[in-house]
Amino acid sequence: MKVFLECIPCFLKQALEAVRLATLDETLQEKALRVVLQEIGKISWNTSPPHIGWKVHRLVKQITGNSDPYALLKEQSNETALRLYPGLETRVKEAVDPFEMAVRLALAGNMIDFGARPGEKVDIEKEIEEVMHAPLDKRALAGFKNAVVRANRVLFLGDNAGEIVFDKLLIQQIGPEKITYAVKAKPIINDATLEDAKVVGLTELVPVIDNGSDYPGTVLTACSQTFLDIYKRADIVVAKGQGNYETLNDVDKPIVFLLKVKCPVIARDVKKQVGDLVIYLHNVYI
Amino acid sequence: MKVFLECIPCFLKQALEAVRLATLDETLQEKALRVVLQEIGKISWNTSPPHIGWKVHRLVKQITGNSDPYALLKEQSNETALRLYPGLETRVKEAVDPFEMAVRLALAGNMIDFGARPGEKVDIEKEIEEVMHAPLDKRALAGFKNAVVRANRVLFLGDNAGEIVFDKLLIQQIGPEKITYAVKAKPIINDATLEDAKVVGLTELVPVIDNGSDYPGTVLTACSQTFLDIYKRADIVVAKGQGNYETLNDVDKPIVFLLKVKCPVIARDVKKQVGDLVIYLHNVYI
Numbered sequence: 179m180k181v182f183l184e185c186i187p188c189f190l191k192q193a194l195e196a197v198r199l200a201t202l203d204e205t206l207q208e209k210a211l212r213v214v215l216q217e218i219g220k221i222s223w224n225t226s227p228p229h230i231g232w233k234v235h236r237l238v239k240q241i242t243g244n245s246d247p248y249a250l251l252k253e254q255s256n257e258t259a260l261r262l263y264p265g266l267e268t269r270v271k272e273a274v275d276p277f278e279m280a281v282r283l284a285l286a287g288n289m290i291d292f293g294a295r296p297g298e299k300v301d302i303e304k305e306i307e308e309v310m311h312a313p314l315d316k317r318a319l320a321g322f323k324n325a326v327v328r329a330n331r332v333l334f335l336g337d338n339a340g341e342i343v344f345d346k347l348l349i350q351q352i353g354p355e356k357i358t359y360a361v362k363a364k365p366i367i368n369d370a371t372l373e374d375a376k377v378v379g380l381t382e383l384v385p386v387i388d389n390g391s392d393y394p395g396t397v398l399t400a401c402s403q404t405f406l407d408i409y410k411r412a413d414i415v416v417a418k419g420q421g422n423y424e425t426l427n428d429v430d431k432p433i434v435f436l437l438k439v440k441c442p443v444i445a446r447d448v449k450k451q452v453g454d455l456v457i458y459l460h461n462v463y464i
Numbered sequence: 465m466k467v468f469l470e471c472i473p474c475f476l477k478q479a480l481e482a483v484r485l486a487t488l489d490e491t492l493q494e495k496a497l498r499v500v501l502q503e504i505g506k507i508s509w510n511t512s513p514p515h516i517g518w519k520v521h522r523l524v525k526q527i528t529g530n531s532d533p534y535a536l537l538k539e540q541s542n543e544t545a546l547r548l549y550p551g552l553e554t555r556v557k558e559a560v561d562p563f564e565m566a567v568r569l570a571l572a573g574n575m576i577d578f579g580a581r582p583g584e585k586v587d588i589e590k591e592i593e594e595v596m597h598a599p600l601d602k603r604a605l606a607g608f609k610n611a612v613v614r615a616n617r618v619l620f621l622g623d624n625a626g627e628i629v630f631d632k633l634l635i636q637q638i639g640p641e642k643i644t645y646a647v648k649a650k651p652i653i654n655d656a657t658l659e660d661a662k663v664v665g666l667t668e669l670v671p672v673i674d675n676g677s678d679y680p681g682t683v684l685t686a687c688s689q690t691f692l693d694i695y696k697r698a699d700i701v702v703a704k705g706q707g708n709y710e711t712l713n714d715v716d717k718p719i720v721f722l723l724k725v726k727c728p729v730i731a732r733d734v735k736k737q738v739g740d741l742v743i744y745l746h747n748v749y750i
Contacts, residue, residue: 183483183490186497187476194473204469208509211472215505219498 228395255340287344337419395421514681541626573630681707
């Protein structure tokens with residue numbers, strides 16, 4: 179998906195959030211914001227939002243000298259999600275349709291996203307209750323379930339720290355034996371890395387690899403050969419979050435995108451409203 | 465008041481809104497946004513927000529070739545406000561405290577503001593009902609009333625098209641014979657100009673002058689001598705909206721700022737919450 183003009187102010191909001199997390203030095207904060215402004219003014223916009231997001235966050239890291247501005251937030255997100263996890267497991271176990279419940283909770287976890295909604299604080303417990311009653315496309319849900327039941331090899335593309343805890347519920351439903359789970363190779367915004375996967379116990383459940391890149395999405399041309407081999411062999415890809423949608427919505431591969439719509443640009447693209455839960459079947463036929 | 469880092473993404477939102485109103489040509493829209501990005505990246509931020517807003521909007525006008533992107537919105541705002549006006553006049557007449565009612569309505573009118581809340585649509589009738597019950601600082605209200613009762617010469621600094629219709633209610637309460645009303649010399653965002661003042665009948669009620677400048681606020685160093693003479697002779701200034709606050713909150717003159725808080729930066733500065741009604745007495749002693 180290409181960058182729209184609406185994305186431009188949002189990149190600046192992201193940069194502002196990142197510089198403030200990266201340093202308390204106001205001179206450095208201003209310097210970084212200025213460089214971001216001038217860089218966005220120059221570079222091509224004929225690319226996906228995560229391409230520009232990557233450049234923005236790289237500049238912030240370089241100028242502030244902080245290689246992981248979201249470290250503390252990621253740690254807190256993991257802790258919060260782990261604290262909630264036992265209760266969520268019970269919910270899934272006791273649900274009329276445990277698969278649907280796990281999907282709903284995996285979508286609730288997608289709200290822990292500092293890239294798409296910079297500066298906004300998410301009350302994840304409130305989010306969980308809302309997601310329980312939010313409309314969900316039952317036809318797409320059935321298509322998703324059929325596709326993972328039929329599949330032997332599922333590649334699960336994770337998104338953010340904290341959120342990856344919620345993904346464990348869905349992994350249990352799909353069958354951990356089928357799944358390889360991919361995270362980012364280096365810190366980018368609050369996207370999960372191998373370290374997060376270890377902290378939350380995901381590595382004990384499924385093989386976790388990094389994708390060899392640190393785009394806040396999945397830019398195939400930047401991914402490692404190891405990742406690409408697994409990607410190619412996968413019967414289906416489960417991809418969480420807007421960043422993965424923005425970078426993979428035009429590839430020739432069966433993908434189930436799971437995301438909560440966080441901005442009007444994505445809403446327009448998937449023909450939903452901001453706040454909607456989306457199970458988007460791409461090259462997956464019911 | 466100085467620019468804060470939070471203002472930077474907001475300038476881009478303003479620019480995005482303005483380029484879209486200015487032209488349907490997407491190449492020109494992108495070109496203008498790029499120039500704005502690079503310009504904001506370079507210019508001093510050690511100035512007030514209206515200084516940068518002025519540069520942003522000047523660039524948009526230059527690049528798109530549209531000298532008044534908000535013309536239609538201004539026309540619509542005036543029409544809507546004029547349609548509501550007879551009902552509002554009755555409300556003031558029948559109010560227990562007509563002065564307070566006129567102040568509340570003048571504050572409701574301040575919501576017609578495309579600069580402070582780019583892209584957001586305001587339901588002005590809903591706004592009026594909300595403003596009826598919103599908390600208002602009664603001590604500041606009394607101070608404001610006393611100050612204008614005592615004053616012989618009041619300079620009223622208008623803000624936006626549409627909003628100026630609401631100001632007529634307050635002008636009636638203060639006494640039109642004391643008042644000179646000032647508008648902008650040229651179109652800037654949706655700020656009212658002499659044309660708007662004529663359209664809404666303000667010129668029949670009080671002498672209306674333009675301030676000689678087109679900053680979206682009141683930058684004294686840019687104002688005409690005619691304006692400055694009236695400003696100097698005024699016993700008190702009544703200044704509507706955030707732009708006037710941002711440009712006049714440190715001058716040595718008795719000013720009553722009337723505004724609805726629309727952004728966190730102003731909220732912090734006036735020690736209120738976003739959405740609050742503010743009567744801010746500056747060098748006015750109760």
